[in-house]
Amino acid sequence: MSLKERIAEDMKAAMRAKETAKLGAIRLLxxxxxxxxxxxxxxxxxxxxxxxTDKQLxxxxxxxxxxxxxGRADLADVERYEIEVLSAYMPAGLSEAEIDAAIQASITxxxxxxxxxxxxxxxxLKPKLAGRADMGAVSAKLKIALAK
Incomplete structure (x- = not known):
């Protein structure tokens, strides 16, 4: 099942279960x-x-x-819930060692x-790591690696 189909199915399930907060987050996506x-x-x-999805997150x-x-805890809670819902559609993150290995491989x-x-x-690096690593952190690691 493609990611698009999975999101559509989750939206239907949220409608059936009357989960309005989850439905709202999925509809925005x-x-x-x-x-x-x-x-x-x-x-x-x-x-x-x-x-x-990464941009939405x-x-x-x-x-x-x-x-x-x-100091708006009520609105912050809504955002936290939406982050939780959208994070389910992201691939598993890479470890620091995997990111470092990808950087070294790209340099080579x-x-x-x-x-x-x-x-x-x-x-x-962007196509390999997009959605699986924070590209800002990757950029910082890359600057350090290139400065050596």
Missing amino acids: MAAMKQREVDERITLDDAAIIAI KQRRDSLSQYEAA ETGATGPADMGKLMAA
């Missing part, structure tokens, strides 16, 4: 997916859906930190020698 399909006139594959995390800073493959090759390396 489905709307973002549909918007991208219509805008670009494409059919999304699992990688594109993971990218959309990032937005929720940003909102969560803002709500917590403002591309023949990168210094910070000037950062863009080339990030372009090679």
Whole structure:
């Protein structure tokens, strides 16, 4: 079953169970997916859906930190729940050792020698690690590896 089909089935199950909070989170994800399909006139594959889900998660995390800073526990709880629901559609995260190994392999493959090759390396790493690792953290690790 593709990720898109799984999300659709989960949406139907949430409707049947009358889980309004879960249904709302899934509907927002489905709307973002549909918007991208219509805008670009494409059919999304699992990688594109993971990218959309990752973007939705990032937005929720940003909102969560803002709500917590403002002392709005009620809204923060809603964001936490939506993060939990959306996280179920993400692939398992990579360990630090696996990320380091992927960085070293990409450096070897591309023949990168210094910070000037950062863009080339990030372009090679992004398809491999997207949705499975925080790309900001990967970028920081990459800078350290290239500085050596």
